[in-house]
Amino acid sequence: MTMGHVTGLRCKGCGKEFEKRPVAACEECWAALEPIYDLDAIRRTFTRESIAMRPRDLWRYHELLPLDGEPTVGRGTGFTPLIAAPRLAARLGIRDLWIKYDAACHPTLSFKDRLVAVALTKAKEFGMDTVGCASTGNLANAVAAGAAAAGLRAVILVPEDLEAAKIAGTAIYKPVLVGVRGNYDRVNRLCAQIADQHGWGFVNVNLRTYYGEGSKTVGYELAEQLGWRLPGHVVSPMAGGSLIGKVEKAFGELATLGLVEATPFSIHGAQPLGCNPIVGAFKQGLPAVKPVKPDTIVRSLAIGDPADGPAALATIRRTGGRGEDPTDAEVLEGIRLLAEAEGLFGETAGGTVVAAAKRLAAGGAFGDGRPVVLLITGHGLKTVEALGGSKLFDTVIDGKLAEFEAFWARREAAA
Numbered sequence: 001m002t003m004g005h006v007t008g009l010r011c012k013g014c015g016k017e018f019e020k021r022p023v024a025a026c027e028e029c030w031a032a033l034e035p036i037y038d039l040d041a042i043r044r045t046f047t048r049e050s051i052a053m054r055p056r057d058l059w060r061y062h063e064l065l066p067l068d069g070e071p072t073v074g075r076g077t078g079f080t081p082l083i084a085a086p087r088l089a090a091r092l093g094i095r096d097l098w099i100k101y102d103a104a105c106h107p108t109l110s111f112k113d114r115l116v117a118v119a120l121t122k123a124k125e126f127g128m129d130t131v132g133c134a135s136t137g138n139l140a141n142a143v144a145a146g147a148a149a150a151g152l153r154a155v156i157l158v159p160e161d162l163e164a165a166k167i168a169g170t171a172i173y174k175p176v177l178v179g180v181r182g183n184y185d186r187v188n189r190l191c192a193q194i195a196d197q198h199g200w201g202f203v204n205v206n207l208r209t210y211y212g213e214g215s216k217t218v219g220y221e222l223a224e225q226l227g228w229r230l231p232g233h234v235v236s237p238m239a240g241g242s243l244i245g246k247v248e249k250a251f252g253e254l255a256t257l258g259l260v261e262a263t264p265f266s267i268h269g270a271q272p273l274g275c276n277p278i279v280g281a282f283k284q285g286l287p288a289v290k291p292v293k294p295d296t297i298v299r300s301l302a303i304g305d306p307a308d309g310p311a312a313l314a315t316i317r318r319t320g321g322r323g324e325d326p327t328d329a330e331v332l333e334g335i336r337l338l339a340e341a342e343g344l345f346g347e348t349a350g351g352t353v354v355a356a357a358k359r360l361a362a363g364g365a366f367g368d369g370r371p372v373v374l375l376i377t378g379h380g381l382k383t384v385e386a387l388g389g390s391k392l393f394d395t396v397i398d399g400k401l402a403e404f405e406a407f408w409a410r411r412e413a414a415a
């Protein structure tokens with residue numbers, strides 16, 4: 001592999017350029033930084049033909065990821081299935097519908113494994129021995145697992161009242177796991193202070209510039225899996241607001257490099273009504289995102305003051321997308337719809353995307369008939385609490401045929 005196509009970092013606010021360092025934001029204006037890629041050098045090796053011959057994981061797009069050496073974390077992660085969803089399409093009234101199922105092909109069953117592969121490889125390049133994160137759950141799982149595999153120490157901070165599977169699925173890898181009383185926004189502020197104090201690599205704080213780039217691989221995979229074409233519509237969940245913008249960036253890079261035709265696409269954003277700072281701003285036509293206090297079952301998207309909120313809003317507006325913010329009840333219906341129609345189990349963030357797509361379809365957002373892709377970013381087994389424990393059995397019987405037959409007869413009679 002030829003590696004190392006990043007020449008420096010550039011501020012998205014004022015344009016000032018920096019050397020490659022673990023730094024959270026621009027020292028002049030506090031806006032986010034982005035790696036600068038040498039696209040002319042990348043063009044030489046990044047072709048459809050060469051990519052086709054590479055292993056089917058996220059590193060097949062390594063030229064457009066911010067590494068200086070070989071990837072050391074996350075081999076085998078990514079290249080998740082893109083699945084045609086005709087039965088869900090019929091239920092939602094969408095002509096051509098696809099599911100990008102990022103609950104599979106990742107060690108911790110969410111798309112956060114993509115970001116952590118990049119961030120921890122980068123942490124090792126910077127010579128760090130301790131990594132960490134502030135998390136609403138999925139990132140904690142991914143950092144804990146990735147650090148274990150990479151032989152790094154992990155210090156992870158989460159709200160102490162997260163779903164059981166998100167906590168157990170972090171603790172099993174033996175990180176230092178700190179539960180914080182309060183919501184994610186409080187945890188995140190604390191992590192910024194700890195990263196400063198100790199010089200540790202917090203993936204979504206001082207490694208954020210590199211970490212976020214991992215999300216672009218969702219966009220590269222989508223284009224390749226559609227036969228090097230861009231979809232017409234993407235519906236993306238939004239928490240900190242990074243993923244949605246990275247999908248737009250990925251499509252733009254592929255068009256610039258000539259791997260796809262620059263056909264028009266719209267990217268739509270989904271948040272639960274109980275935490276909708278970005279969608280709320282979109283719907284009210286506000287110039288900026290207004291922070292909210294989260295109150296929703298969708299814990300993975302419960303970030304009230306999203307770091308990349310303004311960029312997410314800009315992506316929606318620039319691509320002619322829309323925003324939708326379904327209620328928690330609609331989210332649960334969305335989870336069930338995806339499971340019953342397509343046999344795919346998404347977490348609450350997935351339910352949010354399906355429910356948002358239902359509203360978008362009803363509102364005519366997909367009226368042009370172009371292909372629609374829903375990003376299902378995490379597995380439903382991580383958020384079973386949301387579905388409620390009771391009433392999962394249709395009946396409970398002794399192991400006797402007569403009891404089953406009595407049950408079946410009752411059921412047939414009721415139908």
Ligand SMILES: *Cc1c(COP(=O)(O)O)cnc(C)c1O
Pocket residue numbers: 110111112138139215237238239240241242243244300301347349377378
């Ligand atoms: C983190 C996360 C998101 C959103 O990511 P952002 O880039 O922060 O907007 C979406 N879905 C799931 C399941 C997540 O864990």
Ligand SMILES: [Zn+2]
Pocket residue numbers: 011012013014015016026027028029030031
């Ligand atoms: Zn700046």
